[in-house]
Amino acid sequence: MDYKEEIEREIAANKVLVYGKGTKDAPRCGFTLETIEFFDRFGYPFEVIDVLENVPKREALAEMTNWPTLPKVFVNGKFYGDTDILGPMAQSGELQTVLQEAFGGPAERKETINLH
Amino acid sequence: MIADDALATLIRAELPDAEVGVVDRTGTMDHFNVTVRSKAFAGKTLIEQHQLVYGALKAALKDGRVHAVELKTIVSEG
Numbered sequence: 001m002d003y004k005e006e007i008e009r010e011i012a013a014n015k016v017l018v019y020g021k022g023t024k025d026a027p028r029c030g031f032t033l034e035t036i037e038f039f040d041r042f043g044y045p046f047e048v049i050d051v052l053e054n055v056p057k058r059e060a061l062a063e064m065t066n067w068p069t070l071p072k073v074f075v076n077g078k079f080y081g082d083t084d085i086l087g088p089m090a091q092s093g094e095l096q097t098v099l100q101e102a103f104g105g106p107a108e109r110k111e112t113i114n115l116h
Numbered sequence: 117m118i119a120d121d122a123l124a125t126l127i128r129a130e131l132p133d134a135e136v137g138v139v140d141r142t143g144t145m146d147h148f149n150v151t152v153r154s155k156a157f158a159g160k161t162l163i164e165q166h167q168l169v170y171g172a173l174k175a176a177l178k179d180g181r182v183h184a185v186e187l188k189t190i191v192s193e194g
Contacts, residue, residue, distance in 0.1 A: 029184075031186075066167050066171070067166075069184065080163065081162075084166065084186060084187050085163050085166065089162075
């Protein structure tokens with residue numbers, strides 16, 4: 001099976017894609033959870049693909065990105081590493097620009113519910 | 117598992133001028149906070165800087181001595 005092709009298809013199909021350990025609902029690694037929480041804050045849709053048990057796919061990913069660890073984040077088809085890269089990019093505002101360009105506009109913000 | 121200084125030695129084998137700070141996050145000697153300061157980072161994007169460090173740790177990550185790294189790179193001006 002050609003994992004490189006599968007990965008390229010997945011990257012093309014998702015504007016924000018996280019390869020991690022576990023799923024969005026059940027992350028199985030602290031760094032994957034951190035990355036999910038990170039993208040939750042931006043309000044754009046994103047996908048998490050669990051590759052914890054899929055060693056050959058993880059190896060194909062590592063080779064394609066020259067990046068040995070999980071999670072691995074792709075935005076608009078481009079590799080952005082993990083939150084060690086995305087955190088400083090969000091602080092400088094660079095990531096917001098990348099996301100706006102990917103989605104063609106600002107995210108739909110969830111209404112803040114005031115309980116008082 | 118790997119000792120802090122052994123991890124730093126792996127990084128300096130690739131980046132000889134590097135100042136390396138290692139903190140064991142979990143006390144299990146396999147999840148680390150690593151800070152690397154090197155002249156080799158000059159002119160490189162953050163992602164390229166991290167790729168340089170991960171290149172040095174490739175074998176240790178693959179064989180499981182190191183599970184996870186929270187990495188910070190700093191361009192040395194000196």
